Amino acid sequence: MVQTDSDSELARGDAAPDFELPGVDGDTLALADFAGYGAVLVVFTCNHCPYAQAKFDLLNRVAAEYDDCAVVGINPNDAEDYPEDSFERMVEYVESGEVAYDAYLRDETAEAARAYGAVCTPDPFLLRNADGAGAFTLAYHGRLDDALNPDDEATEVYVTDAIDAVLAGDDVPLDPGPSRGCSIKWP
Template sequence: MVLEESTRELERGDTAPDFELPGADGETHTLGDFDEYRALLVVFTCNHCPYAQAKMETLNELTALYDDVAVVGINPNDAEEYPDDSFERMQELVADGTVDYDAYLRDESQDVARAYGAVCTPDPFLFRNGDAGFELAYHGRFDDAHGPDQRPSGEAGFEMAGAIESVLGGVPVDQQFRPSRGCSIKWR
């Protein structure tokens, strides 16, 4: 099912909800593990959704391009109903290099996805590391490609890169909220 995410729990300036989640790298990760970064991109994603798959390379590229931005994928999907979203499959994708983010985490309880207000995969949240911790700077789509087989319309169509550049430049993100598009999160 294709879903265009349209509701938001977090507003710009809100602090990132904390988490403690197992990673596909065998470590447990918390929000505080990323404190040394100037920005944090949290993306609720999964293994099986074609929209999420289409953004895996984009996330790998952002990870490689921005040393000051931690890119963290969080998979909240019900793996019993969707076995391709299992923790073991996450580990395989990390091991073979398909996923090369700073961390790929499993939200088995789905509590973290609920705290962020995530509704689809992928659903990206960009945070600035401010005085009060990580503060939401932008929540919305990566780019203007509407389907998994489409490409962004060019540099201007790649909104997330512009938002990251704004955060790293110390200026407010001027992009308006544009909903992400993808498969609905598979709630238990």
């Protein structure tokens, strides 16, 4: 496991890169498919990384608690070298309830991860539905909470504050630093 901090060049207010990826539910989804939400939390994540696993419960809770913010997990890891991150294992994580996001998508070529500038798992990007019609822009990119290591207990949850600000139509005043996790295992 190689721990790294995110360093995406995508800036707040930039247009969010589109994607079209297969989901564990059998559907292929694009960013435009989430146009009915006021916000979308895109998280580049995986199954095997302890940093990503430590955030499953938080992301599941966000997906359950926010009706107007979709949580979209995207797994870009090389499944050949990391079989725990295969599409089949992703399906198992969802079927077991361990992962309960609004969508869990497979980025087989890691093209979406590269477009966003994601470098670690988890690497969250909170998108604002700028015009209510699916013109998504980046509102927040940073830590989900203040628990920097897998065994740390969070005392502050930044992502819910960020979502609340976006859904209220406000700018996100937070800048807690870059997300941290295992390096993406590039295919």
